[in-house]
Each structure stands twice: as C-alpha cells, then as structure tokens.
Amino acid sequence: MCGIVGYLGPRQAYGVLIKGLHRLEYRGYDSAGIAIENTDGELEVYKHRGKVAELVAYCTGRKKEGTLGIAHTRWATHGEPNETNAHPHLSTSGRLALVHNGTIENFAALREALTGRGCSFVSDTDTEVLVQLIEYIQAQTACNLTEAVRLALHEVIGAYAIAVIEKDSPHTLITARKSSPLAIGLGDGEYFIASDASPIVEFTNRVVYLNDDEMAVIRRGEPLEVYSLDARPADIAVKELDLSVSQLEKGGFEHFMLKEIMEQPSAIRNCIRGRVAEGHIYLSGVEENKERFRNIRRIVIAACGTSWHASLIGKRLFQELAEIPVTVEYASEFRYSKTLLRPDDMVIAVSQSGETADTLEAMRLARRSGAFVYGICNVIGSSVSRAADTGTYIHVGPEIGVASTKAFTGQVTVLAMLALSVGQLRGTVSDAQVTEIARAIERLPELTEKTLKLDEAVRELSLRFTFARNFLYLGRGYNFPSALEGALKLKEISYIHAEGYPAAEMKHGPIALIDSDMPVIFIAPQDGLHEKIVSNIQQIKARGGTVVAIVTEGDTVIPPMVDAVLEIPAVPEPLSPVLAAIPLQLLAYHIAVNKGCDVDMPRNLAKSVTVE
Numbered sequence: 001m002c003g004i005v006g007y008l009g010p011r012q013a014y015g016v017l018i019k020g021l022h023r024l025e026y027r028g029y030d031s032a033g034i035a036i037e038n039t040d041g042e043l044e045v046y047k048h049r050g051k052v053a054e055l056v057a058y059c060t061g062r063k064k065e066g067t068l069g070i071a072h073t074r075w076a077t078h079g080e081p082n083e084t085n086a087h088p089h090l091s092t093s094g095r096l097a098l099v100h101n102g103t104i105e106n107f108a109a110l111r112e113a114l115t116g117r118g119c120s121f122v123s124d125t126d127t128e129v130l131v132q133l134i135e136y137i138q139a140q141t142a143c144n145l146t147e148a149v150r151l152a153l154h155e156v157i158g159a160y161a162i163a164v165i166e167k168d169s170p171h172t173l174i175t176a177r178k179s180s181p182l183a184i185g186l187g188d189g190e191y192f193i194a195s196d197a198s199p200i201v202e203f204t205n206r207v208v209y210l211n212d213d214e215m216a217v218i219r220r221g222e223p224l225e226v227y228s229l230d231a232r233p234a235d236i237a238v239k240e241l242d243l244s245v246s247q248l249e250k251g252g253f254e255h256f257m258l259k260e261i262m263e264q265p266s267a268i269r270n271c272i273r274g275r276v277a278e279g280h281i282y283l284s285g286v287e288e289n290k291e292r293f294r295n296i297r298r299i300v301i302a303a304c305g306t307s308w309h310a311s312l313i314g315k316r317l318f319q320e321l322a323e324i325p326v327t328v329e330y331a332s333e334f335r336y337s338k339t340l341l342r343p344d345d346m347v348i349a350v351s352q353s354g355e356t357a358d359t360l361e362a363m364r365l366a367r368r369s370g371a372f373v374y375g376i377c378n379v380i381g382s383s384v385s386r387a388a389d390t391g392t393y394i395h396v397g398p399e400i401g402v403a404s405t406k407a408f409t410g411q412v413t414v415l416a417m418l419a420l421s422v423g424q425l426r427g428t429v430s431d432a433q434v435t436e437i438a439r440a441i442e443r444l445p446e447l448t449e450k451t452l453k454l455d456e457a458v459r460e461l462s463l464r465f466t467f468a469r470n471f472l473y474l475g476r477g478y479n480f481p482s483a484l485e486g487a488l489k490l491k492e493i494s495y496i497h498a499e500g501y502p503a504a505e506m507k508h509g510p511i512a513l514i515d516s517d518m519p520v521i522f523i524a525p526q527d528g529l530h531e532k533i534v535s536n537i538q539q540i541k542a543r544g545g546t547v548v549a550i551v552t553e554g555d556t557v558i559p560p561m562v563d564a565v566l567e568i569p570a571v572p573e574p575l576s577p578v579l580a581a582i583p584l585q586l587l588a589y590h591i592a593v594n595k596g597c598d599v600d601m602p603r604n605l606a607k608s609v610t611v612e
Helices: 013-027 052-059 107-116 127-141 145-153 256-262 264-272 290-294 305-322 357-368 383-387 406-426 431-462 477-494 503-508 530-541 573-595
Strands: 003-008 031-037 043-049 068-074 096-104 158-166 172-178 183-186 191-194 206-209 214-219 225-228 238-240 298-303 326-330 345-351 372-377 390-393 470-475 497-502 519-524 546-552 564-568
Touching: 003 013, 003 096, 003 158, 003 172, 013 031, 013 052, 013 068, 013 191, 031 052, 031 096, 043 052, 068 096, 068 158, 096 127, 107 127, 127 145, 127 158, 145 158, 145 172, 145 214, 172 191, 256 264, 256 573, 264 406, 264 431, 290 406, 298 305, 298 357, 305 326, 305 345, 305 406, 305 477, 305 573, 345 357, 345 383, 357 372, 357 383, 372 383, 372 406, 383 390, 390 406, 406 431, 406 573, 431 564, 431 573, 470 477, 470 503, 470 530, 477 497, 477 519, 477 573, 497 503, 503 530, 519 530, 519 573, 530 546, 546 573, 564 573
Parallel strands: 298 326, 298 345, 345 372, 372 390, 470 497, 470 519, 519 546, 546 564
Antiparallel strands: 003 068, 003 191, 031 043, 031 068, 096 158, 158 172, 172 214, 183 191, 183 206, 206 238, 214 225
C-alpha cells in the first residue's frame, strides 16, 4: 500500500521524486522519505513523519543535489509511523538504501538470524531486515549489488516491490517485485520507477511493468535489463500509457473526491463506449469465450471493500439475467477457504487498482483449480488484467481519492453489461429486456449528470447531520448493497459509525437502535419491492426515527412520510444502484467537509491495498 519512486538520468532527482511522492500519496501518508546519491558519491537520506509536504519542509535548505535517488510514502505495517521506521532504510554501514512496498512475512526469523551474526537494527520494520540481509550477503560472498539482491530475495517470504541504490555507485538502480506493483518508465536517456504510472506519465508514456519474481537492473546510459530471480533474461514488453497529467490534478475542485464524483457522467460514457449501441451489448471477453460462458456451472466473485459491494449487485444481475448461481466472497476469506472450484466454474475478480493483494491471490487459487478467471479492473496493464484469462476494463480514468466513487459506478455498469451479454448468449433474457436495459445503459451518462444536480440539496441536508454519531442505511433487492456502500463511504471519510442492512432485517436487531438521534437513510427507488420498503419506513417512523429517502422522481407515496427526500431519475431496476450511489457519495462528502476531515486522505486508509 506504500508508494515508491525512483529516478536515474540527467535531471536533478529531488524534484522528480518529490513530485512522484505527491502523486502516490493516496497509497499511504503516515511518513515519507528520500535518498539521493549526491555528486560526492554520498547518500543523503531525509525522512519525516506525516505527509509529503512535511518532508518537503524538512528538506528545505538541505543538500539535495544528485541525479540518482529513491523515495517512499508509507502506510505503516510493521512499526509505528515515525522517522525511524520511515523509508528509505539504510544498511548498517550506510552503503545501501532501500525502499519497499509489501510485507516480508518471515522478517522475524531473518532478523533473529542476522542479529546472531552481528547485524544491528534501529527500526521495527520488516524492510530494514531486507537491506541488512543484502549487505550481509555482499560481505559474505563479495558479490555485486545485483547478485546480492537476487540471492536475498530467494530468502524472503512475502510480497515486495523494492528499489535499492548503493553508495559510490551513482549509475545503478536495482528494482524487483513479487505480488506488489512496479512500473519502469523509459525516457530519453533516463529511467523512472514507481508503484504505478501516475508519477511517470509527465515524463514519458513508455513503461515496462515487471512481473512477479522479476528484477530489473537500470544503468545510466545503458538499455534496461530484466531478469528472473534465477538469473535468466526475461522478456521486456514496452507499453504505452493511456493517461494524461490533467487526469491526475484536481482541475479546480477542492478535493479529488468531489472531482471524481462529478466526473461520473464522462466516466460512464468512457466505460460503455464501443460496448453498447442500438440496444445491443458487445464485450470482447464474452464474444471470444462463448462456449465457456454457455457452459458455466457457477460463478464466484472475489473482491474487497467497495468492489465487494459492487459484486453483490453483480450477483443479483447474473442470477436474474443469466440464471447462473453466484456466490460473492471477500477475497481475503476466499483465499484461505476450501473453494471446491471446478473447471466449469468462473471466478470474477473485481478490483479498481488491479493490484489488490487478496484478490490477486484468489485469482491464483482459481487458476490452480482450473476455473475460468475473468478480471474487472480500472488500471490498464495491472496485475489483475495480466492474471486473468480475459476480462473488461472499466475505463473510468484514474481515481485518486481514497474513497472510491466513479470506480464503483463503473464496476456496476460493467457487471450489468456482462450479465446482460451472458444472459443473451444463454437465452435466459428476452430480446425486449436486452433492448430495454441496453438502451438505459446508453442513457446512464445523461441520467448521472441529472442526478448530480442534487449536489446543493445534499449539501444543505448534510448540515443537519454533521454531528450525528451513528447512521443506519437500509435498502432491498438491488439496493441492499447500495446501503452497504453508502455506510462505508460515510465511515471512511467522516469517521461516523454507520451500518448498512437489508431493510427487512432491521426487525431482527437494528431497530433497537432507533430513536430521534439515529438518522436512517432509505434507498427506495420505484421497483418490485417498493411496497415492502414503504412498510419498513413506517416501522422506523413509528419509533421516532429521522428518515431520509432516495426515491424515484414522481414517487408520491414515500415523500409525505419521511423527513427529507432526494429524487433520482427512473431507470430499469438493475441499473438503479448506479444512480442511487451518487447522493450517498455526496452526503458522505459534504458531512466530512463540514467536520473538517481530510476527505482525500482519511486516517489509517490507503487507496490500493497491496498487503494482507
């Protein structure tokens, strides 16, 4: 979940590294650090607790000249966030500096062994163990840095993306990865490394993504070298980035989260472009695997967080439109359970970043079981896209705010298109229904734009609830997962306790919490369960609860019985969660702003969860 950056070339490294850290700060912001090899061959290392801006202030006036450097922004795993535990970590002699994203699971055993051989440690981190191990191997074998890194990584159990530099070696940078992302940008006589492409795109659109168990040797003025950990040369595939600097900036918005909420009409337009036309759906992943889809026995969807909520909606879509039994699993639980997968099963992996550690491991487990693996992710070239048999990108553009917004609506849109396409292929959905839903998908961008006009009404409504201590979100059918997602958004960025429930389940416990101080948000569009949810609302009101209802435009039944109403346009029932998500996102956003919370970087969280 941490972010790493590196540079080797003719520029002064400091500016490149700091700008890269700012771009990667959504991955972690507990502490930050930088190591630069200066013109005298010395390693200058500066670290500071807190965000990158605090590191910049700390570095002001200090010596920072040099054209080789590495940097890191941290989400703490081992050891509290402080200067000592911040990266880069130095070896005992001070000759080596290393940054690391991931978790070394056997660090305690390695640390004990190294301590017994005379090594000393100053931090509580797993990362320091690796840099000390590399130096120990160098001392014992008299090998060069490349060979020492390779041998050390054979001793490591866990996940890592690393970058290492060595004192008095201003022309060499070593990187490696396993289960944590790493991209190498190829410039004109210069190289950039980063946890993702966002720090690279300003300088070059040509990147190489390292695969698991690969390491790269980067030397000034020489071609890139990539090797497997058994020292065999590996293929180098250069990709072109479809990304612009403007997509990584706020564009006049106060926060990235608000920008990304407001981008949803264009994001969905990009998501469906070339896939929906004149009432028909075309997905290449389905068209190229028709027989697999015709013969699917069962679907298992593996995901985490917001993607898990989107997957719950996907479950209902597949079961109702394609008549395929579906289970939705937390990827973190699925990977440690007895899956009972068969070759005629399909596993769908859903991840915004395409780098979620648990989801990737679930995919590997599925592949070993012979199941067909379908990936749904946002980031082109990500690990999920490379690990899947086939899949679909959501194409909503980079999402910088830690709380996911446009990725959620993009995921639901892709799952709707996928379920509808498979249902049509299997003959479980009528042509009329396909046409109705497909045409509604074509209209989603304009309907989303219309829904966003609720912003001012939601902002005013948020003032009533800024200091609420608890919320209850309730929905039914397709919108039970919407309740879960709405509650998660509020928890993530405002730190208010919130729970999402199926509306009918409140009678089995949560209704005991209802009083005048408990706001209840109902997601209640005009659908097949409308009458049932009206009854649920009445039960809350009878106990003095404060009710806000998200309803379909023109609803005359619910508005008179609740305290506030937010109207969304009418759409076919399977698509209602896309529009219902918007007022829920806006409510969480405005409450968090009212409270003075850091909306884009909420405490204890990081955007991409690349460790267990």
